[in-house]
Amino acid sequence: MAALAMDDLADRYADRGVTSVFIYTREAHPGEHYRHHTTMDAKRANARAFRDHSRVRRPILLDDLDGTIHRAYGLLPNTAWIIGGDGRILYKANWTVAADIEAALGDIVDAGARRVRDRLVPMQTERVGWRRNDPRGFRAGLERSGPQAVRDFYGE
C-alpha cells in the first residue's frame, strides 16, 4: 500500500473540499504478529500499528467486525473510490494507485469548476489502469505479519 503517496494526495486536495480516509478492513494476510480480528479492540490495535508503521496521516476508520461496509464495496484488499457530493460513485478501482486517483480527481475537480461555462455533462468510461508490481515489498509485508502469512500465500 502506498500510504505516503495517498497521504500526499489527500494533503494537496484537502483545501479543495476533498475528504480522504483509510477504511480499515479485515487483515488480508493475518500472521503471528497481526492476527485476524476477534474484537474491535484487536482491530483497533492493528490499525494503530499500521498508522504508526506507515505514518498514515489520513483518518483511519474501522469497519465493523463483520465487514458490513467492506462487503458492500466488494471485499477486495485495497480498493479505491471517489464519491461525489451527491453520494454517487465517480471512480472505482480494484487497487489503490495514487497517480491514477490523482488523474481522476484532478479531472473531476477541474470539470466541476468549468462545468457551466463549458457546458460539460457527465459521461462514463471503463478502462484498464496500471500498477507497479512489487514482489519484494509484498513479501516484506507478509514477513512483517508473520511466518504463517508467508506460508499461506506462497505455500512454503
Next chain:
Amino acid sequence: MTVSPYNYATFDMAAEDPHFEAFGNGLHVGDRAPGGELEDLDGGTVAMDSLWSTGLAVLEFGSFT
C-alpha cells in the same frame, strides 16, 4: 470454494480470487455509494455519508497486512 468467516485466520487464495472476478459486476460508477457506520480510532462513530456531505470523498480500503 470453501466458505470462510469474514475475519479468516489464514489466507486462502482460492477463496479470495472470486471477489476479484466479481468486482466488475458489483457497484458501478453512477451508483449511490453504500452508507453505514464506521468507528474512528478513539471509538467514536462516523457515518459514511458524512464523508461526502461537504464535497468529494476519496476512500481507500485496506489493512496493515
